[in-house]
Amino acid sequence: MITDSHGPDLTAYVHPTDAIDCDSPAVIQFANDTSSGSRTDIDRAVALYHAVRDDFRYDPYRLDLTLQGMRASSTLAKGYGFCVPKAVLLAALARALHIPSRLGFADVKNHLVTKRLLELMQTDLFVFHGYTELYLEGKWVKATPAFNKSLCQRFDVEPLAFDGRNDSVLQQSDRKGNEFMQYVRDRGTFADLPLDELRAAFEQHYPSFMSGGNHDQTGVFEEEAPTQRER
Numbered sequence: 001m002i003t004d005s006h007g008p009d010l011t012a013y014v015h016p017t018d019a020i021d022c023d024s025p026a027v028i029q030f031a032n033d034t035s036s037g038s039r040t041d042i043d044r045a046v047a048l049y050h051a052v053r054d055d056f057r058y059d060p061y062r063l064d065l066t067l068q069g070m071r072a073s074s075t076l077a078k079g080y081g082f083c084v085p086k087a088v089l090l091a092a093l094a095r096a097l098h099i100p101s102r103l104g105f106a107d108v109k110n111h112l113v114t115k116r117l118l119e120l121m122q123t124d125l126f127v128f129h130g131y132t133e134l135y136l137e138g139k140w141v142k143a144t145p146a147f148n149k150s151l152c153q154r155f156d157v158e159p160l161a162f163d164g165r166n167d168s169v170l171q172q173s174d175r176k177g178n179e180f181m182q183y184v185r186d187r188g189t190f191a192d193l194p195l196d197e198l199r200a201a202f203e204q205h206y207p208s209f210m211s212g213g214n215h216d217q218t219g220v221f222e223e224e225a226p227t228q229r230e231r
Helices: 025-035 041-055 072-078 083-096 115-121 149-154 195-205 207-213 221-228
Strands: 101-110 125-136 139-143 181-190
Touching (some): 041 125, 041 149, 083 101, 083 125, 115 207, 125 181, 125 195, 149 221
Antiparallel strands (some): 101 181, 125 139
């Protein structure tokens, strides 16, 4: 059993799982390289967060909802992913450095989405939006590495900062005050990726997008943002 000074059992949040494969040599190497020179877990967590946020392009079009496709090591190799695999990657990198981590999920309303993605999904409700929680200085802190900095710039939204001490959650408005994200439902936190539950929710809410393998689309979401976004 692994506990901190206050007594909670953190064992489930430091071990590898099928999806959070923090024992992958590539994950371990990336975590060590990214955090090189950091002196504290806070510094290491912040370095990992910014690497996952900005070095891995947000891509909602190529959804591989197999276990292999959702693994942290797979996202690391591909260099892109939507919010859930990016959260899984951050969780794995943290565990590789012995920082307890878990996954959190919520349903959110996205008020600033490209026309094409909206047509594919047929709704602005994003179910199972994924983020990571890291256990730092005796408490769980939310970290949301979904949207890379260059994408945020195109949408005229401040990229989410993370200091390791305060929750980093999706922006409620863009720089002009227009509504951006709204949390609708909290789905809780998990020591591992609830893949079957996530798949079922996607099938229920996005039948057109998910039917016949239609969830694997071409195109670059970031390149659509300047012309398609709401103004």
